[in-house]
Amino acid sequence: MGLVSLFIGLTFVNNVVLSKFYAVCPLLGVSKKPKNALNMGYAVTFVIFVASIVTYVLYYQVLKPLKITYLDLITFILVIASLVQFVEMFLKKTSPEIYKSMGVYLPLITTNCAVLGVALDNISAGYSFIEAAVAGLAVPIGFTIVIYLFATIRERLEIANVPESFKGTPIALITAGIMACALAGIAGLV
Amino acid sequence: MKKIDIFKKGLFVENPIFVLLLGLCSSLAITTSLTNAIGMGIAVLCVLIMSNVIISLLRKIIPNEIRIPVFIVIIATLVKCVQMLMNAFTPALYESLGVFIPLIVVNCIILGRAESFASKNGVFDSLLDAMGMGLGYTFAVLVISFFRELIGTGGLSLFNPFDASQVIFQFEVFGDYAVSLFTQPAGAFITLGCILAFIQFLKVKKANKAKKVEGK
Numbered sequence: 001m002g003l004v005s006l007f008i009g010l011t012f013v014n015n016v017v018l019s020k021f022y023a024v025c026p027l028l029g030v031s032k033k034p035k036n037a038l039n040m041g042y043a044v045t046f047v048i049f050v051a052s053i054v055t056y057v058l059y060y061q062v063l064k065p066l067k068i069t070y071l072d073l074i075t076f077i078l079v080i081a082s083l084v085q086f087v088e089m090f091l092k093k094t095s096p097e098i099y100k101s102m103g104v105y106l107p108l109i110t111t112n113c114a115v116l117g118v119a120l121d122n123i124s125a126g127y128s129f130i131e132a133a134v135a136g137l138a139v140p141i142g143f144t145i146v147i148y149l150f151a152t153i154r155e156r157l158e159i160a161n162v163p164e165s166f167k168g169t170p171i172a173l174i175t176a177g178i179m180a181c182a183l184a185g186i187a188g189l190v
Numbered sequence: 191m192k193k194i195d196i197f198k199k200g201l202f203v204e205n206p207i208f209v210l211l212l213g214l215c216s217s218l219a220i221t222t223s224l225t226n227a228i229g230m231g232i233a234v235l236c237v238l239i240m241s242n243v244i245i246s247l248l249r250k251i252i253p254n255e256i257r258i259p260v261f262i263v264i265i266a267t268l269v270k271c272v273q274m275l276m277n278a279f280t281p282a283l284y285e286s287l288g289v290f291i292p293l294i295v296v297n298c299i300i301l302g303r304a305e306s307f308a309s310k311n312g313v314f315d316s317l318l319d320a321m322g323m324g325l326g327y328t329f330a331v332l333v334i335s336f337f338r339e340l341i342g343t344g345g346l347s348l349f350n351p352f353d354a355s356q357v358i359f360q361f362e363v364f365g366d367y368a369v370s371l372f373t374q375p376a377g378a379f380i381t382l383g384c385i386l387a388f389i390q391f392l393k394v395k396k397a398n399k400a401k402k403v404e405g406k
Contacts, residue, residue: 021378023215111297180374
């Protein structure tokens, strides 16, 4: 039961994008086409899931016994950078189309706050290994849901009659604000 | 380009938050109060100055193929130093900024400036660029947090970052009519959206004026 509520809590109630502002950059950058948004979501899901497990194991099996926990940031960011490089090479080989359509945003997953944020949160919240793995799955799923919904809304905003000053990013940010209000509404769930 | 232009560019014309839309993650999260905004602004400024100077010094040694990992390791080291210093000297601020101090590592502004400016320009220019961009970031988070704190709590306050019990100023304007939504995440998005709309409004107005002059 604890794991289920952790999962739902991290996916919806404390959605990382809309309550902690992790990964706002790709949200505004990639999410103009729903299809690209979904691809981005899959790539991020893989990276976050693997990264949260690897960094957790590294922290408790290597850094802590050696008493060099102050090296956590450097270790984590290197793990993440190599994972992203791996995804990039994999996509380039298997589906060049997706690789092309994601363009510069693929290497930028490295600087996606959500990846490092989840790795650091897992440690500071004192999760067990299973909990860290669940968090590593729940957070990117929440991210994917939000970025997909946001992309579909933005597609409609393109043809909507928006005041000139609000066109583009401002209206997108206000949309995100209203989505955050909506998600705050289910805060009592967990 | 004149030296002063490099500095001014970061402050207004290419303001990292309002114009380039970089580093939104931290700037939305920590702008709940002026004290947090100043602390975060100074932390980013310090990291940016040091990373730009170090990378510019090393730019001829770093092989081109692996420059991004090298930059990230340098930045991560600097951020860890700042994090440890803040933990030691400004514990209250460290507590309230929380995970967003280590997340400076993945702040696009710092890596972006390293990649697009410091790795191509001399040490002094890079220093000026870092100061301009860093102050531009500080200015932007201060503006956002000013509106969020004023509307969200109905007043403004500023504490000494080195000693949380020392109040620099604190006053209330319309405490009864505060809209607490603005201290919440949703308020951050809406505040930034409105500020960007205002900037766009000014730009459109300027463009229209220029058109009219041309038409005559």
